Amino acid sequence: MKFFIDTANLKQIKEAQDLGVLDGVTTNPSLMAKEGITGHDNIMKHYKAICAIVDGDVSAEVIATTYEEMIEEGAVLATLDPKIVVKIPMTKDGVQAIKYFSLDGIKTNCTLVFSAGQALLAAKAGATYVSPFVGRLDDISTDGLTLIEDIRLIYDNYGYDTQILAASVRHPMHIINCAKLGADVMTGPLSAILALMKHPLTDSGLAQFLADHAGAKGR
Numbered sequence: 001m002k003f004f005i006d007t008a009n010l011k012q013i014k015e016a017q018d019l020g021v022l023d024g025v026t027t028n029p030s031l032m033a034k035e036g037i038t039g040h041d042n043i044m045k046h047y048k049a050i051c052a053i054v055d056g057d058v059s060a061e062v063i064a065t066t067y068e069e070m071i072e073e074g075a076v077l078a079t080l081d082p083k084i085v086v087k088i089p090m091t092k093d094g095v096q097a098i099k100y101f102s103l104d105g106i107k108t109n110c111t112l113v114f115s116a117g118q119a120l121l122a123a124k125a126g127a128t129y130v131s132p133f134v135g136r137l138d139d140i141s142t143d144g145l146t147l148i149e150d151i152r153l154i155y156d157n158y159g160y161d162t163q164i165l166a167a168s169v170r171h172p173m174h175i176i177n178c179a180k181l182g183a184d185v186m187t188g189p190l191s192a193i194l195a196l197m198k199h200p201l202t203d204s205g206l207a208q209f210l211a212d213h214a215g216a217k218g219r
């Protein structure tokens, strides 16, 4: 399972990269705004800074909403770095743009996916990644994990190459359950990744080992 970090915060991206388990980054306009990154040139510079830190794919989302503008904006984003994946929303124009980029050999991430039908369309259009938003479905009392399960089944039925990128992951159990269901990738906050390593028996076991080692040295 690939681990992507869902942030535009360079410090957190570096921390995850240094941990040695990071496979990529996803961003969105809200995450960029949260870091105070505004204006075309600053946004482009920021994507380049992210690409300089990580080894894997970096999703950069288009702001455009029409097919023609998405093509134009996505092409500019794709030239920034070979790691850039053009992130495109699940709309009619978005599906067309994904098809265009797929024929052009440019990687895409179909975002804002909330149903199996949307995921099927994204795969048919040739998306590299599809991003079902697990957490946001949970937020409205709909089981986000069932969507991951459904998409896995459909993609396996037909052998679609589109990778299931479980998005809007909020906590370690989302990661574990997405892994059990066969999501190819998960994207979530650094806190969810770090929480995976925590267990009280690890802490108490280590404390005991160190205490026994110190005691044996003293004898």
Ligand code: E4P
Binding pocket: 006, 026, 027, 028, 111, 131, 133, 135, 136, 167, 168, 169, 187
């Ligand atoms: C997907 O790529 C989005 O950036 C993201 O996962 C949304 O997560 P949120 O629902 O926590 O905002």
